Structures are given as C-alpha cells and as structure tokens.
Amino acid sequence: EPEVTQTPSHQVTQMGQEVILRCVPISNHLYFYWYRQILGQKVEFLVSFYNNEISEKSEIFDDQFSVERPDGSNFTLKIRSTKLEDSAMYFCASSEVQDRWSPLHFGNGTRLTVT
Amino acid sequence: AQRVTQPEKLLSVFKGAPVELKCNYSYSGSPELFWYVQYSRQRLQLLLRHISRESIKGFTADLNKGETSFHLKKPFAQEEDSAMYYCALRAGTYKYIFGTGTRLKVLA
Numbered sequence: 639e640p641e642v643t644q645t646p647s648h649q650v651t652q653m654g655q656e657v658i659l660r661c662v663p664i665s666n667h668l669y670f671y672w673y674r675q676i677l678g679q680k681v682e683f684l685v686s687f688y689n690n691e692i693s694e695k696s697e698i699f700d701d702q703f704s705v706e707r708p709d710g711s712n713f714t715l716k717i718r719s720t721k722l723e724d725s726a727m728y729f730c731a732s733s734e735v736q737d738r739w740s741p742l743h744f745g746n747g748t749r750l751t752v753t
Numbered sequence: 754a755q756r757v758t759q760p761e762k763l764l765s766v767f768k769g770a771p772v773e774l775k776c777n778y779s780y781s782g783s784p785e786l787f788w789y790v791q792y793s794r795q796r797l798q799l800l801l802r803h804i805s806r807e808s809i810k811g812f813t814a815d816l817n818k819g820e821t822s823f824h825l826k827k828p829f830a831q832e833e834d835s836a837m838y839y840c841a842l843r844a845g846t847y848k849y850i851f852g853t854g855t856r857l858k859v860l861a
Contacts, residue, residue: 641796669847680854681797681839686847693847729797741787741799742849 640664644730644745651720652753659715659748661730670713671731671742672705674698681729687713720752755780755844759852766830767860774825774855776814776840785843786823788814789851792836800825800838810834830859 643662651657663670672684685695687705704716713732717724727749731742756779766772778784788800801809803816803823814825823840840852 671847671849673851681851683848683850688847694845696848741802742789742797744797746796 642730642732642743642745644728644748646748647746648749648751650751650753653722654719657717657720657750659717659728659730659750661713661715661745662711663713663730663732664734664743665711667732667734667743669693669733669735669740670705670707671733672715673729673731673744674726675729675747676723676726684715717750720750722752725750725752755842755850757840757842757850757852759838759840759855761855762853763856763858765858765860768832769829772825772827772830772834772857772859774838774840774857776823776825776852778821778823778840778842780821780842780844784816784818784821784823786814786816787841787843787849788812788823788825789839789841790836791839791854797839830857832859832861835859 645660670687673681675681683696685699686693702718706714727747729747730745733740733742758777760775786803789797790800791797812827814823816823835858837854837856839854842850844850
C-alpha cells in the first residue's frame with residue numbers, strides 16, 4: 639500500500655538555524671498538509687497546500703514558516719530561524735481528493751529538536 | 754469556536770471489558786467527524802468516519818448532535834486495541850482539528 643514518507647525521522651538543530659523537513663506524499667494525491675505535535679499536546683494544523691499554493695494556514699504558521707513543492711514528488715516545510723518552542727513532531731499528510739470524507743494519510747513524522 | 758475535546762488522557766480497561774472513548778466538539782456548521790488511531794511506533798491512520806456508520810475492528814461511533822459528541826465504543830476490548838486515539842473534526846475545506854488524544858491501555 640502506498641505511504642507518505644518523511645525524512646529525516648529526527649532532526650536536531652540549534653536555535654536560529656534554518657531547517658527543511660521533507661515529505662513525499664502518495665503519488666496520486668493532490669492535497670498536502672503539515673501538522674505538528676508538541677510533546678504531550680494535541681496534533682495542531684499548520685498549513686494545507688493545493689495546486690501549488692497554500693489553501694489555508696493556522697495562526698501558528700507565521701512568516702518563519704514556508705512550504706514548497708519543488709518538484710513533482712516532494713513537499714517541504716521550511717522553518718527559517720528555529721526557536722526552542724518549534725521543538726515538536728511534524729507530520730506531513732496527503733489526501734487524494736477534497737471530498738468531505740476523503741481521509742488524511744499521514745507520514746511517520748519528523749521529530750525536530752531545537753537546542 | 755472550533756474545538757475538539759477528549760477529556761481522558763488515559764483509559765485503562767481489562768481485556769473483554771467495554772470501552773468508551775469520549776469526544777465532544779464545538780462547531781457552528783454541520784460537523785464531519787473522524788477517529789484516527791496511532792499504534793505504537795506506527796503512523797496516525799484513519800479508524801472510522803461518522804458518515805460511514807461502519808464498524809471497524811469492532812469499534813463504532815455515533816454522532817450525537819444534541820450532545821455534540823462522537824464517542825468511540827467497543828463492546829469487548831482486545832489487547833491489540835492498545836493505542837493512542839484521536840478524535841478529529843473537519844473544520845473547513847482544508848483544515849482538520851484534532852483532540853488531545855486518549856491513550857487506551859487494555860490490560861490482560
């Protein structure tokens with residue numbers, strides 16, 4: 639069964655550094671998402687992406703964050719200047735179509751640790 | 754306000770006992786609700802959605818609009834049901850809101 643893949647599984651970075659988290663969505667999916675989960679807290683929506691542009695973003699997704707689909711397969715989340723509070727598990731998800739009941743397919747996540 | 758509340762962080766039951774994982778939501782529109790599950794060292798995956806009215810792995814969930822609830826139930830818990838369960842609300846065309854999750858532990 640096709641899966642969403644994320645790399646790396648764990649990223650450690652110093653405060654102020656830029657990080658890029660990578661995702662390969664399922665190949666025939668059209669809608670892409672980033673979520674994050676700070677340890678012990680809920681899974682929070684960051685951004686959705688469709689047709690090469692952001693569809694919706696949360697208040698968390700400020701100017702420090704950006705997303706890109708640089709080629710036909712990758713979907714990246716960039717954090718420009720990381721802060722300690724960016725430490726979290728970041729999940730990429732994709733869905734095939736945007737009908738009401740189309741499920742999200744999640745990757746395994748990237749654990750980002752900012753020191 | 755759009756919100757999903759799962760009041761229990763941890764629920765421990767014995768094998769064979771009934772399970773109910775609570776979920777309440779707050780949403781002004783017509784709700785679209787899902788349960789996702791995360792087994793140990795695996796990814797989040799869809800368990801069921803309210804529109805389907807189906808039973809997956811013995812689990813069912815009924816939308817109660819009067820009580821704004823979407824509780825997940827199973828009559829007889831199995832050890833392999835031990836996992837993290839998240840209730841989710843589709844709160845816009847592209848946005849899903851998740852609850853904080855409930856860890857279910859099924860004891861032998």
